[in-house]
Amino acid sequence: MISPFEKINHFINKYPFIVGCILILIVLVSIYGSTSITLSTTIQMPDKNDHAAYVFQDYLDNFETDPIILMVQGDDVRDVNIMQSVVLLEQLMRQEDGVTNVESVYDIVISYTDGVAPANQEIANEIFAQIPEDVLSSSMPDHQLLLVEITTTYGMSDDQQMKLLDALETLLPLVDLPPAATLTFAGDAALNNDMGSTLTTEVGKLLGAAFILMLTVLMVLFHHARYTLLSIVSVLNGLLMTFGVMGLLKIPLSMATLGALPILLGIGVDYAIQFHSRFDDEIREHPLPDALKTTITKTGSAVFFAMIASALGFVAMQVSTLPDIRQFGLVAILGLACCYVSAILIIPLTAILTDYKPKPMKTPKSGEKPPLTVRYNEFLRKTALKVTKYAVPILLILCVIGVVGLYVDEEIPINTDIETYVPADMPALININTVTSAIGDLDGMQVEVTGGNLLSPDALEWMYDWGNNELVAHEWRFISVTSIATIIADANNGVLPASQQEIDEIFATLPEEKVRPYLNGGQTAIISFGMNEISQDLARSLTEQVTRDIAFYQPPADIEAVVTGAHYSDLEMMKEMKLGKMQMTVLAFIIIFLFLTILYRSMGKAVVPLIPIVMIIGWNGAAMYILGIEYNVLTATMGAMTIGIAAEYCIMMIERIYEEMETNDTLTAVQNGTGKIGSAITVSACTTMAAFTALTVSDFPVISMFGVVTVIAMAFTLIGAIVAVPAAASIVLRGKGKGDAQPRL
Numbered sequence: 001m002i003s004p005f006e007k008i009n010h011f012i013n014k015y016p017f018i019v020g021c022i023l024i025l026i027v028l029v030s031i032y033g034s035t036s037i038t039l040s041t042t043i044q045m046p047d048k049n050d051h052a053a054y055v056f057q058d059y060l061d062n063f064e065t066d067p068i069i070l071m072v073q074g075d076d077v078r079d080v081n082i083m084q085s086v087v088l089l090e091q092l093m094r095q096e097d098g099v100t101n102v103e104s105v106y107d108i109v110i111s112y113t114d115g116v117a118p119a120n121q122e123i124a125n126e127i128f129a130q131i132p133e134d135v136l137s138s139s140m141p142d143h144q145l146l147l148v149e150i151t152t153t154y155g156m157s158d159d160q161q162m163k164l165l166d167a168l169e170t171l172l173p174l175v176d177l178p179p180a181a182t183l184t185f186a187g188d189a190a191l192n193n194d195m196g197s198t199l200t201t202e203v204g205k206l207l208g209a210a211f212i213l214m215l216t217v218l219m220v221l222f223h224h225a226r227y228t229l230l231s232i233v234s235v236l237n238g239l240l241m242t243f244g245v246m247g248l249l250k251i252p253l254s255m256a257t258l259g260a261l262p263i264l265l266g267i268g269v270d271y272a273i274q275f276h277s278r279f280d281d282e283i284r285e286h287p288l289p290d291a292l293k294t295t296i297t298k299t300g301s302a303v304f305f306a307m308i309a310s311a312l313g314f315v316a317m318q319v320s321t322l323p324d325i326r327q328f329g330l331v332a333i334l335g336l337a338c339c340y341v342s343a344i345l346i347i348p349l350t351a352i353l354t355d356y357k358p359k360p361m362k363t364p365k366s367g368e369k370p371p372l373t374v375r376y377n378e379f380l381r382k383t384a385l386k387v388t389k390y391a392v393p394i395l396l397i398l399c400v401i402g403v404v405g406l407y408v409d410e411e412i413p414i415n416t417d418i419e420t421y422v423p424a425d426m427p428a429l430i431n432i433n434t435v436t437s438a439i440g441d442l443d444g445m446q447v448e449v450t451g452g453n454l455l456s457p458d459a460l461e462w463m464y465d466w467g468n469n470e471l472v473a474h475e476w477r478f479i480s481v482t483s484i485a486t487i488i489a490d491a492n493n494g495v496l497p498a499s500q501q502e503i504d505e506i507f508a509t510l511p512e513e514k515v516r517p518y519l520n521g522g523q524t525a526i527i528s529f530g531m532n533e534i535s536q537d538l539a540r541s542l543t544e545q546v547t548r549d550i551a552f553y554q555p556p557a558d559i560e561a562v563v564t565g566a567h568y569s570d571l572e573m574m575k576e577m578k579l580g581k582m583q584m585t586v587l588a589f590i591i592i593f594l595f596l597t598i599l600y601r602s603m604g605k606a607v608v609p610l611i612p613i614v615m616i617i618g619w620n621g622a623a624m625y626i627l628g629i630e631y632n633v634l635t636a637t638m639g640a641m642t643i644g645i646a647a648e649y650c651i652m653m654i655e656r657i658y659e660e661m662e663t664n665d666t667l668t669a670v671q672n673g674t675g676k677i678g679s680a681i682t683v684s685a686c687t688t689m690a691a692f693t694a695l696t697v698s699d700f701p702v703i704s705m706f707g708v709v710t711v712i713a714m715a716f717t718l719i720g721a722i723v724a725v726p727a728a729a730s731i732v733l734r735g736k737g738k739g740d741a742q743p744r745l
Helices: 004-014 016-034 051-062 080-094 105-111 121-130 133-139 158-169 188-221 230-248 255-283 288-319 323-353 372-389 391-409 427-439 457-473 484-491 500-509 536-552 566-600 603-627 635-661 666-697 701-732
Strands: 068-073 099-103 145-152 182-186 441-450 478-482 524-531 560-564
Touching: 004 016, 004 288, 004 323, 016 230, 016 323, 051 441, 051 524, 051 560, 051 566, 068 080, 068 158, 068 427, 080 099, 080 105, 080 121, 080 145, 105 121, 105 133, 105 145, 133 145, 145 158, 145 427, 158 182, 158 188, 182 188, 182 427, 188 230, 188 255, 188 427, 188 666, 230 255, 230 323, 255 288, 255 323, 255 635, 255 666, 255 701, 288 323, 288 566, 288 635, 323 635, 372 391, 372 666, 372 701, 391 603, 391 701, 441 536, 441 566, 457 478, 457 484, 457 500, 457 524, 457 536, 478 484, 484 500, 536 560, 536 566, 560 566, 566 603, 566 635, 603 635, 603 701, 635 666, 635 701, 666 701
Parallel strands: none
Antiparallel strands: 068 145, 068 182, 099 145, 441 524, 441 560, 478 524
């Protein structure tokens, strides 16, 4: 039966013009699709269906407003000229769709002057002197900074908020501000806006750096082959195809998917090098048609199975509840397929159209050293000989390191703080830090209360007492508490009404804009705690403590209280990231093991490439622990991704060993196989590492740190392929080669 790869070889050889037309059509469709790519700057919440997730979604839909902060800065923001301009701007902003309220300390000042800004500085100073210090500091922490809070419509999406921010930006030129004063927007919408523009430039920067580094490595290590840079052309086409598919499938470009692109460059150039290197070897001994046939049928199948194994590693990411990780895996899978198709078409087609002739190998003169590639292949062959001789102790040492790494991996902290993911000098982040250092955490902590009649005396009493108890118990973190209970009490001279009639009468007098942020329909309410700025670890600990406090001081029987909001989402993301990275790693390992068992029809053969893969995962954990690298939304994928990438190299190595076993005994096959494919694997690995290294120049810490981890993982993968695979093969496959006495598996 003719294999699919023989059919591909026949088609390319017989119809090169048609293949060329197909490639041109693919390029045109890819260009069209890439124009539809959109940007996403948010880290999405886990997809969960439990009760806490339902409460969080209800909070997002009915209470969460994510205010936009206008920072007014100047020599003295009490200046009436600044006040007059900002009061006018506030009036303009209130008229924008999506804005429900705009307030600052200026609103208190103009309440003394019939709704207009004072024309006289002395009058303004007298009014400022009458405002209580705690009220003044909440909006004007010092005389150089005024914060205007712009409350938005409930349940606005990130895109809607960014559009609103753009609309508000257009209002700034309409006011005549004194020269010394400045107006700047802060908040999550402004941060997302800055991230979007920065991500756009990051794409070109990272891809440019990756190509420069790959060009350098290829020129140094692969110069012996004609058309040295042909692999770059192949991977460029594969990357363009990937962009096209992303656009057609509406997959956005985000921090996660951006991190996947240099990974694809590295793996894609590896595919191209494997084809190019094998063809260059074959063309030196066989005519072009035979060399192409061997390359496409042998290397084509080996790379295909390696690609499937790599893709299966990324398939495991689809079990994650984090959408960003799933998108990362999906882009990687699509990119692998695109790069493989590009390589298997472009390399053979170029050889046919140019009537490929290999560069002549220089014959060393007497006493002169042979070419570097010849010396390196011989070095690998001798290394393989020593490895097979001491296979057991070598594997034991490598296994011990791997086990230690797997153990310490559980001690590596997890970071879900998006503010640490972006450049520290990003203006929007600096502005957020300025605001939080002045008035505390913008998000605060929210507790959603549901069920029964929340305006009943019992419900209000619990919300009032429990909220104040928490304020006292955590006075080192909480600075205020507000709920419908505190609002009613404030309207009743600081005393909570005891009877339902009194409650109803007072509630009827409250304005809707004051009630709505804390009560929705009488059966859903929010207890909101204002907070000092604290670290992520302390916020997580505080969230867990507040949850325990609710269990200890339980609400009335028909009422439930659940911690929700930003700090709940952070805690959930950390839990899901920790659980998900283990699930993805284990699933990837199981899937690839089953795939290899089916492929080789032998569990023994399937085990050989998996032994070093498990070790490499452990080595990665040890390296991250020693270097103090945290897990984040990208590095959490390292387990499954390493399995996928390491599987490719280990399978390529073991496939060549199996090919050599058809004519040699096992130990000779291990030595010859390692010597023949080892240089191609080394060039591929170094070029891939060069592509991964491009990630380290990113301005985004989350991406640059991912680059460091992937380079380390790639180095370990190379060691595993040229040391651990030969060692494992010499033990597991001993006696299975053609020249061995025992029958093969």
